[in-house]
Amino acid sequence: MDTPTGNTGEFLDVSPWVAAPRDLQPALSADIRADVVIVGAGFTGLSTALALKRAGVNPVVIEREFAGHGASGRNAGHLTPTIGKDLPTLLMMFGKQRATQLVRFADDAVRHVEDLLVEQRIDCDYAACGNIMAAVHPKQEARLRRSAAVAAEIGARVRFLDHREVRDRGVPPAFISGVLEESGGTLDPGKYLAGLRRAALDAGIKLYERTPVHEIVDGARPCVRTSGGTVKADRLVLATNAYTPALGFLRHTVYPLYDTLFETAPLTPAQMSAVGWPGKEGIYTAHESLESYRLTARGTILGGSKGVRYAYGSALESGPNPWTLGLIERAFRDRFAELADLPIAHFWGGPIAMTLHFLPALGHTGAGRNIYYAIGYNGHGVAAASAMGPILADFMLGRKNEHADALARFVPPMPPEPLRWLIVEGMMGLLNAVDARTDRQVRDATRAYPR
Ligand SMILES: Cc1cc2nc3c(=O)[nH]c(=O)nc-3n(C[C@H](O)[C@H](O)[C@H](O)COP(=O)(O)OP(=O)(O)OC[C@H]3O[C@@H](n4cnc5c(N)ncnc54)[C@H](O)[C@@H]3O)c2cc1C
Numbered sequence: 413m414d415t416p417t418g419n420t421g422e423f424l425d426v427s428p429w430v431a432a433p434r435d436l437q438p439a440l441s442a443d444i445r446a447d448v449v450i451v452g453a454g455f456t457g458l459s460t461a462l463a464l465k466r467a468g469v470n471p472v473v474i475e476r477e478f479a480g481h482g483a484s485g486r487n488a489g490h491l492t493p494t495i496g497k498d499l500p501t502l503l504m505m506f507g508k509q510r511a512t513q514l515v516r517f518a519d520d521a522v523r524h525v526e527d528l529l530v531e532q533r534i535d536c537d538y539a540a541c542g543n544i545m546a547a548v549h550p551k552q553e554a555r556l557r558r559s560a561a562v563a564a565e566i567g568a569r570v571r572f573l574d575h576r577e578v579r580d581r582g583v584p585p586a587f588i589s590g591v592l593e594e595s596g597g598t599l600d601p602g603k604y605l606a607g608l609r610r611a612a613l614d615a616g617i618k619l620y621e622r623t624p625v626h627e628i629v630d631g632a633r634p635c636v637r638t639s640g641g642t643v644k645a646d647r648l649v650l651a652t653n654a655y656t657p658a659l660g661f662l663r664h665t666v667y668p669l670y671d672t673l674f675e676t677a678p679l680t681p682a683q684m685s686a687v688g689w690p691g692k693e694g695i696y697t698a699h700e701s702l703e704s705y706r707l708t709a710r711g712t713i714l715g716g717s718k719g720v721r722y723a724y725g726s727a728l729e730s731g732p733n734p735w736t737l738g739l740i741e742r743a744f745r746d747r748f749a750e751l752a753d754l755p756i757a758h759f760w761g762g763p764i765a766m767t768l769h770f771l772p773a774l775g776h777t778g779a780g781r782n783i784y785y786a787i788g789y790n791g792h793g794v795a796a797a798s799a800m801g802p803i804l805a806d807f808m809l810g811r812k813n814e815h816a817d818a819l820a821r822f823v824p825p826m827p828p829e830p831l832r833w834l835i836v837e838g839m840m841g842l843l844n845a846v847d848a849r850t851d852r853q854v855r856d857a858t859r860a861y862p863r
Pocket residue numbers: 451452453454455456457474475476477478479480481482483484485486487488489490491492623624625626651652653654655659671672673761762763764786787789790791792793794795796797
């Protein structure tokens with residue numbers, strides 16, 4: 413599909429990472445029973461299925477399109493221990509003890525993925541290069557220094573990089589200082605997801621693809637209805653993240669935002685040496701609404717994220733938005749002035765699920781309290797959603813799990829529409845205005861003192 417704007421690059425239906433698998437699993441075509449029925453085959457659904465299977469429980473997974481069609485196959489592939497809005501806010505909102513528990517969860521989540529890649533022999537171009545939250549203007553530094561100080565207090569493995577250290581690492585020049593998250597790095601989420609899917613199929617987990625769930629019937633034994641058949645189970649798992657409100661559940665817990673990314677054409681050797689970036693760290697900016705950038709194994713730069721959008725009624729948006737495409741392309745041109753001739757090959761997007769307290773929501777609902785969920789990763793779910801499988805499995809099976817204790821707590825409810833729209837639009841309008849001012853200041857400074 414072409415973008416109806418002046419922007420370069422076509423708009424992809426899903427992402428450059430994934431395509432329908434060659435061994436697409438057959439759609440559900442009968443009425444069946446299972447111990448547990450999981451709706452959604454992204455990181456949450458597949459990791460939960462694997463953990464349950466390991467615990468001797470028989471799960472069935474139902475996926476509307478194919479595994480990875482949701483955010484898990486569309487993201488930017490930053491594997492990060494990011495948790496909460498930022499570390500100072502995490503400490504302020506939850507106090508030292510819980511903030512420390514949450515930081516431990518986020519750190520363990522990254523380690524969980526790293527172990528899984530080894531255990532399941534998944535080659536997904538993982539680079540353990542860390543991620544840097546970077547300042548693009550000196551006024552952003554104070555917040556980053558505060559973040560690093562709080563990190564030391566609550567056990568997060570991050571440290572401040574001053575201007576000299578950032579230059580010594582060869583990070584592209586627009587990024588003037590930062591906070592380095594030492595654990596994690598970048599990966600190819602499509603290959604990672606394909607590895608998880610293969611592991612699930614090899615473990616004998618029944619996966620039904622091209623099977624949209626039309627209705628979930630709550631009750632002593634919840635039932636999933638699709639056009640080809642039904643699944644009745646003792647328990648049900650909603651592994652549908654941003655798509656959950658559209659299924660009629662947890663409308664006050666999460667709200668979807670539409671996030672857009674781009675990928676450039678491959679860099680020539682001359683362009684690559686102009687950029688530098690030898691450590692290949694993932695980068696996101698210290699804006700209120702962050703920009704993200706990373707190198708890929710294809711020799712391209714992938715980025716975006718700025719300009720997320722909310723649709724009235726928590727509707728799921730899709731497709732290109734000229735304002736967002738313009739915004740993220742302009743930001744890329746500002747940050748990588750040395751790549752003025754590098755074309756953007758394509759854009760794409762997907763939904764992220766936000767919560768009011770910026771933490772994932774884990775719990776159970778329904779008349780029989782047998783509809784379980786793990787949703788609301790606030791755009792940082794590559795590690796967290798992958799780690800949620802064993803946590804959710806323990807939570808369902810009544811086993812002790814320290815991370816479940818930290819996560820299965822009260823989530824502040826979103827107000828109904830139209831108040832919700834007014835709050836989200838108002839908040840995002842304000843944050844975008846703050847960011848636009850920062851970007852203007854960066855441009856003015858660059859004009860006055862060219863790099
Ligand atoms: C553009 C973008 C960039 C991102 N970048 C990063 C990043 O760099 N790092 C990071 O940590 N996180 C990132 N994220 C967030 C991360 O991708 C998500 O938090 C994570 O993938 C959530 O996984 P999930 O399995 O819970 O949900 P999803 O992957 O969204 O899976 C839900 C599944 O449910 C299926 N489904 C929905 N409705 C139905 C239905 N009615 N019937 C059957 N199936 C249904 C969907 O098709 C989908 O496959 C990004 C997200 C987006 C959209």
